[in-house]
Amino acid sequence: MLEERLGYRFKNRAFMEQALTHSSRSGQANNERIEFLGDRVLNLVMAESLFRKFPDENEGSLAKRHSALVQGRMLAIIGAILDLSHFVNLSESERLSGGAENENIISDAMEALLGAIFLDGGLEPAREVILRLWGDNITTLTEAHQDPKTELQEWVQARGLPLPEYEIVDRSGPDHAPTFAVEVRVRDYDPVVAEGPSRRQAEKTAARQMLIQLKVRP
Known part of the structure; x- marks a missing residue:
């Protein structure tokens, strides 16, 4: 189950269901608003984590690390590891056109899930999930890696x-x-x-x- 992969069990599963619902599903509450929230939660958690882990780095270095960690490709990779393509709720036409494998759709759903966790349990559970899913990338991923x-x-x-x-x-x-x-x-x-x-x-x-x-x- 997705909750087991996330390491978080929702008290209100409606938040999770909305986070996984793409805008192509007309007549249903979609994940665009929760994605907006999840983006801000992710940015805050990563900024705080980097601020604490790298006390000697300047703003520019921290910004490069932060950008690499919250970029859409990173979110899509985390979403692929969670196998989100099997959980996203798409219209039939969107799924037939390959929407379940679309990186933008997966990364948006990943952000929306983080927003849903925040709505359901608050900042601390969202922080715990983010830090666990991103793992060692938080301390090692940086644009400085040229090779x-x-x-x-x-x-x-x-x-x-x-x-x-x-x-x-x-x-x-x-x-x-x-x-x-x-x-x-x-x-x-x-x-x-x-x-x-x-x-x-x-x-x-x-x-x-x-x-x-x-x-x-x-």
């Missing part, structure tokens, strides 16, 4: 695992503007696929997303 492939290699070597494996799984688009899809595999963990305008960029993006996943699931 995620090297960081991923160091991560697996420190744990006695084989080196990551990268494979091109798709190439699309015209020759002058191709899009590469690369899969990165780390033993004992789910593979990650990411795209980029070159093989190198796709590998770096895949490595960065894998690092986020690994730090959520140590």
Whole structure:
């Protein structure tokens, strides 16, 4: 169940149901307002956590860390780990068009869930859920990491695992503007696929997303 994955049990499940209801479901209370609230809750919790964990960093460094932690891609990855695509309430047409796998829809639902937890239980339960789901990313994720492939290699070597494996799984688009899809595999963990305008960029993006996943699931 989703509540078990979140580590939070709702007293009023209507908050959770609304948080998972996309605006395509006409006639039902959707998650747009709760998403607005969840965005503010997430920003506050992350800002406070970074302020306390990095007392010697200046505003600019804290802002970069904060931006990386609350960006839509990060929310979508957390949502994918929670398997939100199986829980979001979409219209039939939206689901048929692939809405359940849409990163924006998943990240919005993730923010809405945080808002729902805040409404249901207050700031402290919301803080506990956020800090647990984001895990080690809070202290390690920063835009200063320019070479995620090297960081991923160091991560697996420190744990006695084989080196990551990268494979091109798709190439699309015209020759002058191709899009590469690369899969990165780390033993004992789910593979990650990411795209980029070159093989190198796709590998770096895949490595960065894998690092986020690994730090959520140590």
